[in-house]
Amino acid sequence: MATLRMAAVAAPFGRDLEEDFARISTLMSEARAAGVRLLALPEACLGGYLTSLDGPEDLPPAxxxxxxxxxxxxxxxxxxxVVAGYCELDGSGVRYNSAVCVTGDGVLANYRKVHQPLREDASYRAGDRFAAFDSPVGRLGLQICYDKAFPEAARALALDGAEIVVSVSAWPLSATDPHPDPAQDRWTRRFDLFDRAxxxxxxxxxxxxxxxGTFGSLRFAAGAxxxxxxxxxLATTGVTAGTAVADLxxxxxVESARRAMGYLRDxxxxxxxAAAAPSPAAA
Structure with a gap:
């Protein structure tokens, strides 16, 4: 039996990289003291997310x-x-909304967000692939935020052998019909439903x-x-900042879940x- 202690973080991050690194250092120290081996930090934890989804303004450091x-x-x-989100600048000056997986030995994998909501495409170029990779804690896959709304994305990683998917987000509460109780907000419910499904x-x-917390016009759902x-x-922070920790x-x-009802096998x-492409009506 090889039990892995994992942790997922809900925390606020902004444009000041030194403040972000100070928070990350504290979170890592606490996780290390608790025996955590796999730590998931949020989308855009290095430099903060966009201040709104209406268009490119006040972009994070690339x-x-x-x-x-x-x-x-x-x-x-x-x-x-450790998995962390950041604004990536490639060699040709193009920006991507990315997540990187690292250990002390360096970068294990880098993922560029494929699915872009609303006007996010005005600030970032989309990635074009999902691929699992091997790590010291097993075979992993990475996703960012809106990707979780697309079953094909997680399925592609599972079919590539990922037993753990780390999904990092800057997932907001509803902007058009917010609920006074964040736990009852429709976007909180969707976030949780996607994760479980x-x-x-x-x-x-x-x-x-x-x-x-809040950043620009966005108020985030937490829910690590x-x-x-x-x-x-197994563990959740609910609608507040914190760290969810679980042993498994x-x-x-995975073997037990797939023994009788093997969804990938079947x-x-x-x-x-017809499911591979949108219909004209959907488009």
Missing amino acids: LRCDGPEIRRLAALAREMV RALENQIVWLAANQS KIVDPGGEV DVAAA LRPETYG
């Missing part, structure tokens, strides 16, 4: 994946596997990190959590052709 900030993040991670339908472990392969929430033998949990891909 960082290179091979630059000093990501090397600093890796040095802080040391023996832990993606874990259950792929029979994988799901770590969801999220921003908390760890979900097991049966869709059960991932391989055993797929019938030859029947799904």
Whole structure:
């Protein structure tokens, strides 16, 4: 039995990188003291998210994946596997909304967000692939925020062998019809439903990190959590800032979930052709 202690964070992050690194350092120190080996930090925790989804303004600092900030993040991670979101600048000057997975040895994987809500595409270019990768804590997959609304994204990672998917977000509460109780907000409910459904339908472990507090015109839902392969929430921060921590033998949990009802095993891909592209009506 190889039990893995995992943690997912809900916390606020802004434009000041030194303040962000100070918060990250504290979160990592607390996680390390608790014996955490896999830590998920929110989307855009290095430099903050967009201040609104109406268009490009007050953009976050753009960082290179091979630059000093990501090397600093890796040095802080040391023996832990850490996933963190940032605004990536590629060699041609294009920005991506990205998540990086690091240990003290360096970068294990870098993912560029594929699905973009509202006007996010005015600030970032979209990524174009989902791929799982091996890490010291098992085979992982990465997603960012709106990606979780697309079952195909998580399915692609599960079919590529990911047993754990880390989904980092800056998921807001409803802007058009907010509920006075954040726990009852419709966007909080959707966030939680997506997390549980993606874990259950792929029979994988799901770590969801999220921003908390407010930034610009956005108020975030928090809701960091760890979900097991049966869709059960093992730990959550609820609608407040904090760190959700859980212990699980991932391989055993995945094997047990798939033993009788194997959703990946029982797929019938030859029947799904029409599902691969939107209909004209949907478009």
